[in-house]
Amino acid sequence: MSPIDRVPTGIPGLDEIIEGGLLKGRTHLVAGETGTGKTILSLQFLLHGVKLGERGIYMAIDEDKENIIKGAESFGWDLSRYVEMGAISIMQIVPGFAEKFKKKYIEAAVGSVITGIKREMERIGATRLVIDPIAPLLTKEEDIPFTREYIRELVLAIEQQLGCTTLIVSEIPTGSNALSRFGVEEFLASGIITLGLLRKSTQVYRTLCVRKMRWTAVDPVLYKFKIVKGVGVVVEGPLAE
Template structure:
């Protein structure tokens, strides 16, 4: 989606919003920013004026519902500074400006109040002569107009006045007086709608949608955003088809010959691998084996951990010969522990994309999809989110490893979400009982990009990492957890043979 070079844009100053608007707001037009109280309208409006100030454009903030002191205090709380190039015009309630004689006139007081309000707005504009204007909020004007017809006519009058002055205007509407009145929607050049959602657990989630933008392409749909120190940050919805790169598709080694053989030579560059299994089978260990291999090749990796505390993870992996802390300190590994309750899907996709785009990470691990799903408990689009993210990563030539903890320990396993059809390679881990011990087995059940070994192998986890035994050809029912011995007795993988299995 590209910007029209023939249309001059006023950047909003809101990270991510200009990307959705394909450059910003068309100069010389009137736009509507609507949303319930607390959704971030004022913050976005202030960022819009501050951005104009940075490029030498004078701004005017007309406030009918908030005092100048409250406005400046709110801006300071977000780390925003309203400088001298931005005029804040606090419009006092019109009835306080009317004398007793005028209040006793035969005219309705609302007629006088509306007329006085618009007169003061135009006088402030003529005095400041700004390039950008914010009017906060339309609810006050709607109440003074009292009828939809009169309200529409006044908005049209304001629109034509500002259009003649070639001013970019942002009208704010808090949707408190009449949520069904769409009068302004048909008048303005564009409409941005803000929403705040309250999940059953965790903080509120915010999202926005561009509902209208005349004569201009824009990124449709909902986009998550947050309000942080510094203002609003928007996370544009990821569209994988917009991100394509050219690279040679070669097989990459895990660093363990037996695992590479199981995978038919390794994993292909720009592919996704799903590692399935019950808790404790070693899903993370498999993924980190590829992280270590990536860093040994001189490339960078990024790991996003939802489930495990980092200190415990570092200690556990160090015991297996993989020093994640050293990798992180050298700058080769970005590892981040995420709180599912505090994160929206859009923000997570943004963080992953940032590591791939800016840090050139060639291996990405998401551990686990269970935690990722928990970040959107009331979302019904997990598969779509995952599809776009995996397609994007594949097209960047990045290898992605996903882990999913299945329900249960042995027997019939159930997955909380089925993403097997999205992944290019699926590795299945299982517990099974043999010779009075609980053992682990691995098999590759899918590989889109070529041949893979169709056997089931036992594997172990020791102080040298992963070790693999011979195919379990003498057993049937390993994947069910309680196999039946059908062959000639032979050795199973044990501690003495573990060191030899990787050679």
């Protein structure tokens, strides 16, 4: 029996937990409240790919490209150099997407995103993809059913048409026990990594949990991690009780 192909994340302490890496060609969810390290982990995944000779795409939904580059630079990552090299592409939301999304044209909205990503994948030869976040954060309550359907169709299209190893980012509302913002992402993803902040007495710990990874023997325990400038997320080990 042939082993499942894995894509190493390069995140110290994480690949050991998930038998060597993410599932190749599948979609994985990174979820957590604001400030838990989701974007840093996602960029770290792309930057490690560059070290291995791979190329990646970071699709920004709610943030300006220049702000992402400046933020990475202040963290110790010269992202602009990799962008200039063509190793990493930072995509803004594709033209016309907002109007299609607003009018609830699911097929057109998904089609425009997939076409844009596919064109960029072919241009630079990308095999890694990050979409951060998976859907606009300023989604109105009445638009949530549509957004769920959009996410479902988008994830299916990514896996069927693109075949890249993907991280989709979902910001969980503060104080919520949910696994995602829209309540559908966790059912579509092949893997789920949740990031959190846990207060114990006077200490606050950063926590990581692999809630799901298909065909992988993972223990759903909390791991303590730190964020190291210029490195990213570093998983230190199980959180002591």
